[in-house]
Amino acid sequence: MCGIVGIVSVGENLVNQEIYDALTILQHRGQDAAGIVTCENGRFYQRKDNGLVKDVFRTRHMRDLHGTMGIGHVRYPTAGSSSSAEAQPFYVNSPYGIAMGHNGNLTNAETLAQELYRQDLRHLNTNSDSEVLLNIFAHELMQQKKLMINHEDVFNAIRHVHKRVRGGYAAVGLISSLGVIAFRDPFGLRPAVVGKRETAFGTDYMVASESVALDGLGFSLIKDLAPGEAVVITESGEIFYQQCAENPQYSPCIFEFVYFARPDSMIDDISVYKSRLRMGEKLADKILREWSDHDIDVVMPIPDTSRTSALELATRLGKPYREGFIKNRYIGRTFIMPGQQLRKKSVRQKLNPIDLEFEGKNVLLVDDSIVRGTTSGQIVQMAREAGARKVYFASAAPPVKYPYVYGIDMPSPTELVASGRTVEEVAEVIGADRLIYQDLDDLIDAVSAGSEAVNQFDTSCFSGVYATGDITPEYLASLDTERNDDAQATRQAAGQETVGIHNQSGN
Ligand SMILES: O=P(O)(O)OC[C@H]1O[C@H](OP(=O)(O)OP(=O)(O)O)[C@H](O)[C@@H]1O
Ligand SMILES: NC(=O)CC[C@H](N)C(=O)O
Numbered sequence: 001m002c003g004i005v006g007i008v009s010v011g012e013n014l015v016n017q018e019i020y021d022a023l024t025i026l027q028h029r030g031q032d033a034a035g036i037v038t039c040e041n042g043r044f045y046q047r048k049d050n051g052l053v054k055d056v057f058r059t060r061h062m063r064d065l066h067g068t069m070g071i072g073h074v075r076y077p078t079a080g081s082s083s084s085a086e087a088q089p090f091y092v093n094s095p096y097g098i099a100m101g102h103n104g105n106l107t108n109a110e111t112l113a114q115e116l117y118r119q120d121l122r123h124l125n126t127n128s129d130s131e132v133l134l135n136i137f138a139h140e141l142m143q144q145k146k147l148m149i150n151h152e153d154v155f156n157a158i159r160h161v162h163k164r165v166r167g168g169y170a171a172v173g174l175i176s177s178l179g180v181i182a183f184r185d186p187f188g189l190r191p192a193v194v195g196k197r198e199t200a201f202g203t204d205y206m207v208a209s210e211s212v213a214l215d216g217l218g219f220s221l222i223k224d225l226a227p228g229e230a231v232v233i234t235e236s237g238e239i240f241y242q243q244c245a246e247n248p249q250y251s252p253c254i255f256e257f258v259y260f261a262r263p264d265s266m267i268d269d270i271s272v273y274k275s276r277l278r279m280g281e282k283l284a285d286k287i288l289r290e291w292s293d294h295d296i297d298v299v300m301p302i303p304d305t306s307r308t309s310a311l312e313l314a315t316r317l318g319k320p321y322r323e324g325f326i327k328n329r330y331i332g333r334t335f336i337m338p339g340q341q342l343r344k345k346s347v348r349q350k351l352n353p354i355d356l357e358f359e360g361k362n363v364l365l366v367d368d369s370i371v372r373g374t375t376s377g378q379i380v381q382m383a384r385e386a387g388a389r390k391v392y393f394a395s396a397a398p399p400v401k402y403p404y405v406y407g408i409d410m411p412s413p414t415e416l417v418a419s420g421r422t423v424e425e426v427a428e429v430i431g432a433d434r435l436i437y438q439d440l441d442d443l444i445d446a447v448s449a450g451s452e453a454v455n456q457f458d459t460s461c462f463s464g465v466y467a468t469g470d471i472t473p474e475y476l477a478s479l480d481t482e483r484n485d486d487a488q489a490t491r492q493a494a495g496q497e498t499v500g501i502h503n504q505s506g507n
């Protein structure tokens with residue numbers, strides 16, 4: 001789940017540092033690679049590479065990122081490889097000079113790549129679906145056949161992009177002669193917000209994946225982009241919006257609320273924090289309903305993401321909330337790390353139990369979700385080793401049983417611990433004495449209670465129902481073959497992940 005940002009500043013302030021700061025705030029959405037492209041006097045300046053934001057950008061790189069408008073990206077790969085050549089933003093020189101960063105995953109990338117080659121006569125140098133998205137946009141903008149473009153031309157191009165592209169996408173772009181643009185797929189699967197900041201020179205504008213990035217930079221939220229909607233912010237600070245999809249349907253990804261987004265973000269006008277509190281409440285109600293004679297002594301979160309729901313769950317159960325596991329603050333999120341070996345190793349390094357909180361107690365461990373079972377399996381064992389009498393486990397999300405196709409890298413049902421297993425079987429695999437999952441209806445209620453406008457979500461990884469309605473068994477099978485852990489590891493070992501030519505500034 002990548003993070004995107006774009007800023008246009010109307011004063012003389014360079015935007016390099018602010019984009020860097022915004023990317024640092026959005027780091028939880030992608031830890032593999034980061035990039036910034038800025039523009040000054042029609043010329044682009046770029047730095048991107050694998051690594052965390054703090055490691056990719058050195059002072060010398062920052063000095064070279066000139067300009068008062070620019071875009072940035074943090075990457076968590078869901079297509080192509082982890083090669084630095086696929087770090088974003090991507091760049092094409094024609095037409096006008098365009099750079100683009102994308103959060104999401106295109107489900108017809110292969111067909112589009114063929115079309116780009118055969119019909120549009122454009123070259124792709126990687127297997128990244130984001131490079132496909134940029135080239136489709138570039139081709140459609142070219143079709144406007146203008147020497148100087150304006151916002152209307154961009155909206156026309158995006159209208160055609162929506163017709164050709166399938167899947168989840170929130171994209172931010174930089175067009176050298178124009179400004180910053182952003183657009184969101186017709187289902188609103190991936191989030192995107194717009195904000196503003198008043199200055200002595202006029203209004204600065206910013207687009208970002210999450211509102212928390214606006215807060216951190218002193219911008220205030222104007223609105224979420226609606227599904228299918230696009231925004232153009234010109235270099236001189238004019239802003240234009242337009243609905244570019246024919247049949248937009250609000251169906252944001254519910255997993256953003258469960259895990260991906262920061263709790264202090266507002267997404268589609270819903271407080272992520274409050275939605276997680278409600279998840280905790282509903283889960284507590286289920287425990288009280290179905291296990292009224294429970295013998296839970298203490299409730300513990302598995303840091304970080306489950307803290308909010310675990311706290312509310314404990315309150316509702318009337319049981320003490322204790323921090324039994326301490327998280328090493330220097331280790332990132334394990335779920336979005338590449339490769340199962342690294343993920344497994346990281347859980348141990350990241351979380352350490354405080355034994356005295358466990359000794360002789362029946363503990364209820366709460367996590368936001370159980371996906372591969374990497375975290376839960378190890379944590380249950382650690383709780384036992386720390387002296388717990390009984391170890392119960394609760395998940396604030398329902399069982400994750402189906403592959404996700406719109407921008408989370410869980411392509412293979414066989415890698416999902418709940419796929420093809422009953423709740424009791426999953427409890428056995430992770431070693432818990434009892435396992436309680438949130439019901440899907442309760443999860444939907446917990447999130448939708450925060451909004452009048454949104455009452456439908458993409459719940460595909462829980463329900464197998466895909467919001468776009470066009471996901472075939474053949475596509476799911478090919479995604480599995482292409483991206484399961486073994487396939488990725490084999491490609492990496494064979495050195496097939498590296499692409500030699502890419503638009504990279506010097507080190
Ligand atoms: O069943 P799994 O495959 O282990 O995936 C689920 C776990 O991964 C995530 O934690 P992560 O460490 O990524 O991030 P967090 O620190 O924000 O909780 C999530 O919060 C669960 O703890
Ligand atoms: N997580 C994402 O949003 C990934 C974006 C894009 N599909 C990539 O792999 O780079």
Ligand SMILES: [Mg+2]
Pocket residue numbers: 302303304305306367368375
């Ligand atoms: Mg976690």
